Amino acid sequence: MVRELWESLIESLEGLGSVIRFLLRLIVASPRALMRYDLIAQQIFNSGALSLVIIMLSGLFVGMVLGLQGFQLLQRFGSGEALGTAATIGLVKELGPVVTALLFAGRAGTALASELGLMRATDQLSAMEMMAVDPVQRVVVPRFLGGVIAMPLLAAIFSVIGIYGAQLVGVQIMGVDSGSFWSQMRAAVSLSDINEGIVKSLSFGVACSLIAVYEGYNATPTAEGVGRATTRTVVTSAVVILFLDYLITAAFL
Amino acid sequence: MNQSTPIVDIKKLDYAINGRPVFAGLDIQMQRGQVTAVMGPSGTGKTTLLRLITGQVMASGGCIEVEGQNLRQLSRKDLYILRRRMGMLFQNGALLTDLSVFENVAFPLREHTDLPERLIRQIVLTKLQAVGLRGAAELMPAELSGGMSRRVALARAIVMDPEILIYDEPFVGLDPISLGVILRLIRRLNDALGITSIVVSHDVQEIASVADQVFLLSGGKVVAQGAPADLKRSPSEIVKQFVGGLPDGPVPFHFPAPDYFSELLSRSEDH
Numbered sequence: 001m002v003r004e005l006w007e008s009l010i011e012s013l014e015g016l017g018s019v020i021r022f023l024l025r026l027i028v029a030s031p032r033a034l035m036r037y038d039l040i041a042q043q044i045f046n047s048g049a050l051s052l053v054i055i056m057l058s059g060l061f062v063g064m065v066l067g068l069q070g071f072q073l074l075q076r077f078g079s080g081e082a083l084g085t086a087a088t089i090g091l092v093k094e095l096g097p098v099v100t101a102l103l104f105a106g107r108a109g110t111a112l113a114s115e116l117g118l119m120r121a122t123d124q125l126s127a128m129e130m131m132a133v134d135p136v137q138r139v140v141v142p143r144f145l146g147g148v149i150a151m152p153l154l155a156a157i158f159s160v161i162g163i164y165g166a167q168l169v170g171v172q173i174m175g176v177d178s179g180s181f182w183s184q185m186r187a188a189v190s191l192s193d194i195n196e197g198i199v200k201s202l203s204f205g206v207a208c209s210l211i212a213v214y215e216g217y218n219a220t221p222t223a224e225g226v227g228r229a230t231t232r233t234v235v236t237s238a239v240v241i242l243f244l245d246y247l248i249t250a251a252f253l
Numbered sequence: 254m255n256q257s258t259p260i261v262d263i264k265k266l267d268y269a270i271n272g273r274p275v276f277a278g279l280d281i282q283m284q285r286g287q288v289t290a291v292m293g294p295s296g297t298g299k300t301t302l303l304r305l306i307t308g309q310v311m312a313s314g315g316c317i318e319v320e321g322q323n324l325r326q327l328s329r330k331d332l333y334i335l336r337r338r339m340g341m342l343f344q345n346g347a348l349l350t351d352l353s354v355f356e357n358v359a360f361p362l363r364e365h366t367d368l369p370e371r372l373i374r375q376i377v378l379t380k381l382q383a384v385g386l387r388g389a390a391e392l393m394p395a396e397l398s399g400g401m402s403r404r405v406a407l408a409r410a411i412v413m414d415p416e417i418l419i420y421d422e423p424f425v426g427l428d429p430i431s432l433g434v435i436l437r438l439i440r441r442l443n444d445a446l447g448i449t450s451i452v453v454s455h456d457v458q459e460i461a462s463v464a465d466q467v468f469l470l471s472g473g474k475v476v477a478q479g480a481p482a483d484l485k486r487s488p489s490e491i492v493k494q495f496v497g498g499l500p501d502g503p504v505p506f507h508f509p510a511p512d513y514f515s516e517l518l519s520r521s522e523d524h
Contacts, residue, residue: 119350127347130307130340131361131409132333138364 022214025136026144033141043146047108047209048154054107055100059158062095063087063165070166071174083176084185087166088159092189092197096159098245101204104151105237109212112143113233116216117226125217140217144209151205152198159197196252203244208237260285260320260417260449261306267314268298268305275301277473279315283466288443288450290460290481293470294495299453300344302470303421306451307339308332320416337365340410341419346402348394348409354381355390358409365413380408384438400431407438411446418442420452424459436463457496461485469495471503 034040066087074080116139119125125135163185170176212233219229259282266279275298283289291299304310305317308324317324322335348357358377362368368376381387384404394402403423410418423435440463443450454460460467461481469477469484469492477484477492485496494502510516 122345122350123343123347124349126309127341127343127349127406129309130336130343131364131413132336133361133364134333 018218019210019214022217023210026141026210026213029134029137029141030145033137033145036142039138039142040145040149043142044150045146047104047112047143047147048150051104051107051150051154052157054103055154055158056161058099058103059096059161060165062099062158063091063162063167064169066090066095066162067166067169067174071170071176080170080174080176081180082184082188083166083170084163084181085188087170088163088185088189089193091159091162091166093193093200094245094249096162097155097197097200097204098241100155100158100201101151101208101241102238104147104154104204105208105212105234105241108147108150109208109233109237110230112147112209112212113216113219114226114230116140116143116213117219117221117229120217120219121221121223121226136217140213144213147209147212148202148205151208152201155197155201155204192252196248199252200245200248203248204241207240207244211237211240258285258321259283259318261289261451262318263306263315264318265315266305266312266317268301268310268312270301274473276312279470279474281468281475283449283451285449286443286447287465288439288452288463290452290454290464290467291470292453292455292457292460292467292495295455297470298473299455299470300421303341303419303451303453307336307341307419337413338415339417339419340413340415342403342406342410342421342423344422344425346394346399346406348397348402348406350394352394353390354386354392354394354397354405357394357405358412360409361413376412377408380412381405383411383442384408385434398431400427400434403427403431403435404438407435407442411442414446415448417449417451420450420454422454423452424454424456432459439463457498471495 067083070083070086070090071080074082074086116125119135119139125139128135128138167178167181171178171181215229215233215236219225261281261283263279263281266276267274268276279302281291291302293299301310305312305324306319308319308327311325319335320338322331324332327335348354349360352360355377358380359373362373362376378387378390381390384407386401386404386408389397389401389405394405397405420439423439424432427435436459439450439452442448452460452464461484464481467477467479467481467484468475471491477487477489479487484492487493487496491503493499500506
């Protein structure tokens with residue numbers, strides 16, 4: 001029993017080590033890949049623009065629920081006007097980055113992992129190596145950077161739409177005063193709240209994109225292997241996002 | 254370089270996958286300007302040999318020299334420089350699925366050169382014309398048949414004017430017409446461009462019609478070598494089995510297994 005635990009601990013540490021080595025490889029290759037900005041722009045489009053609809057819709061609904069629940073709760077203490085502040089802080093610091101990252105892992109992460117896995121399975125990566133083109137530089141890094149850049153933008157859009165959703169329910173339906181909704185929000189939300197959201201969404205962007213390209217690039221080149229890589233991308237991303245969320249929240253206190 | 258120096262020189266090559274030896278003391282010399290075929294039953298490591306020659310995997314023992322350079326001593330950068338002089342045709346073509354036929358063929362040019370767009374267009378169209386697919390330039394790989402993708406992949410493999418062209422099982426799954434086209438292309442490209450071709454295959458008849466030199470592999474070693482005609486006359490049992498397509502012989506029909514009767518009679522739970 002102890003031995004099994006020990007072995008699985010060693011195994012996960014080895015896994016973590018190879019992910020970090022892969023990250024270093026990506027970072028080393030990044031400066032040269034940045035010169036091919038057209039490739040990165042294409043990937044920002046794939047990971048970001050194509051995820052916009054799901055992010056905006058989810059943001060709207062999360063904001064609306066927040067407006068409803070927040071209003072009910074604040075009303076009990078007679079401070080329904082603080083809804084703007086509550087919803088904004090909740091969205092910018094917490095729900096925006098976390099929910100966006102979870103959706104990003106499901107929408108863009110799986111697409112990245114299965115695309116890279118299939119490229120490996122159909123020898124496209126070997127073919128590039130044979131053409132003396134480094135697949136990490138040409139294929140993996142642009143996808144990684146595209147994800148890292150797209151994620152904070154998506155989180156910001158999520159938060160903005162979410163605040164609008166909260167306003168829609170709170171002000172238009174529940175009758176919170178529009179002036180105090182916006183003015184209290186502007187007075188109470190500080191720059192450090194925004195910064196926390198930015199740091200979180202950037203870190204989640206790095207984590208999600210890294211996990212997706214790592215799993216895809218190292219997938220076993222079979223149908224089953226690609227499927228497993230895709231599943232692992234979502235599961236690992238979700239756990240890592242929530243863990244990082246706790247760490248960053250604690251660091252900002 | 255001297256005409257008689259082999260372009261690919263493999264000496265005492267050892268290689269194992271997961272502890273199972275694939276090659277043990279393999280010696281092969283491939284001559285410049287010839288079509289060299291590597292044949293053998295499935296699972297003898299023909300594709301692995303190509304991966305070794307191209308430096309995609311490294312041997313555990315022995316030495317491989319390509320164009321006089323020992324692959325083991327090359328840095329990653331030098332290996333990439335050497336690979337620019339090699340073209341490889343993968344079994345399934347391995348076209349990049351997100352690029353059109355034209356862009357696939359242009360890919361190596363765009364990655365390695367700063368040629369103006371007009372020149373790239375001319376080179377790509379010339380190579381596509383050589384494989385008869387200039388008309389398919391705007392199609393996507395998903396719209397091509399198996400034979401067409403392989404011809405596009407061939408155009409891509411020759412776009413950098415390589416000195417060595419490597420074919421991995423080029424005849425698998427082709428209809429007789431596409432097969433004839435690929436066969437003719439192998440010979441024509443070899444002679445017209447003055448390159449060296451290495452073909453891995455187990456299609457005896459097709460190889461016999463195109464190769465100058467054949468190496469027959471079995472059990473990790475070369476069991477026979479020579480011109481295709483010599484091989485057909487060879488007295489060796491294994492060559493007869495392979496060339497004649499006999500189901501049983503030195504290469505057994507059965508995968509190693511325990512005794513048939515005792516296994517049938519044993520209780521099924523034992524499995």
